[in-house]
Amino acid sequence: MSIKLEEIIIHARNWFETVHSGASGSEAARYHLYPDARIYTPDGFALDLDTHQKLHAKWTDEVHEIGDFYITELSSSPERVRAEGTVYWEARYRDSKTKPSTIKAVVGENWILERVDDGSLRYVIYQNTFFHLLPGSAPINLEL
Numbered sequence: 586m587s588i589k590l591e592e593i594i595i596h597a598r599n600w601f602e603t604v605h606s607g608a609s610g611s612e613a614a615r616y617h618l619y620p621d622a623r624i625y626t627p628d629g630f631a632l633d634l635d636t637h638q639k640l641h642a643k644w645t646d647e648v649h650e651i652g653d654f655y656i657t658e659l660s661s662s663p664e665r666v667r668a669e670g671t672v673y674w675e676a677r678y679r680d681s682k683t684k685p686s687t688i689k690a691v692v693g694e695n696w697i698l699e700r701v702d703d704g705s706l707r708y709v710i711y712q713n714t715f716f717h718l719l720p721g722s723a724p725i726n727l728e729l
Contacts, residue, residue: 588666588700590656596706597651605647610635618699618707625712639729644676664700689722
């Protein structure tokens, strides 16, 4: 059984819901093959899942709209694919006194996913390849 784009989109939507739900890093880890996973960003950060979840706690009203994605089969045993595409991301700073306070960005995503024994998918590698801030966007602040 090969990994289909529709499965990847469902997995990603569930992941994004977990990201902005206030879940802990250990709860977010269920979407990753390795519990010590990192989220790699284009500016050199490698965020562990606890830090990633704490970072997202700075924001509210998050939106993740999945754009076009393309998949490339990497392996049939284990079933593994690369998914590359874009996500529109919007989030408002909870404590920002500056205006604008809403981040609006198109984010490049590069994921490697693997099917595990129960048939579900897990991220093996999760990389953001670019953040393109849109006009009128607040800056992205990655400080905790």
